[in-house]
Amino acid sequence: LDSPELKEEEGGSLVFEGPFEELRFEGVTFAYPGSDRPALDGVDLTVRRGEKVVIVGPSGSGKTTLVNLVPRFHDPDSGRILLNGRDLRDYTLGSLRMMLGMVSQEAFLFNLPVCENIAYARERFDQDEVERAAQAAYAHDFVAALPEGYLTPAGERGARMSGGQRQRLTIARAIFKDPPLLILDEATSALDTESERI
């Protein structure tokens, strides 16, 4: 964290207050530093409130890169991304990320009790809400069977859970947050076919 190579993330001063209306990519091009080929080349995409959009493509075609631009893990080299008509860079990072829920291919858990991993979006929560989210993510049964149930620590980076269990907990986390915009990046890649179907 002290490395001078890490640049501080910068956001604007506009606070996103919702409601979410539209996310629009306009001619978005992005290449990873040191790469001679852009991962995204002139992408146009509009997602409106209430829509479900599925992005399909082979491995390496840029799906993860595309969704990672929304929380601004990277910024476009050219083109722009607009949220409700304003450039993402105008918004504070905090308010931008607060309106998003993301379930990534890599499920990240903290070494905290399972209930706090699920309720990560809020400081105060009811056990009932946590259990409802876990049920919706098909995680309740395995959590209830853990030695300390919802109070069982997940282990460093979730080391005490299987890959599929970790992923179900991060899906429960996203359901609990109930964000205006939910991004699932191969969110069932670590699940067995039965859990995936459910």
Ligand code: ADP
């Ligand atoms: P997908 O999610 O569709 O499998 P990605 O968005 O992960 O595709 O990758 C798109 C392209 O960008 C690939 O060619 C990949 O090798 C490259 N890439 C992905 N992440 C990085 C990174 N952190 N640094 C450099 N190149 C990357």
Ligand code: MG
């Ligand atoms: Mg991917």
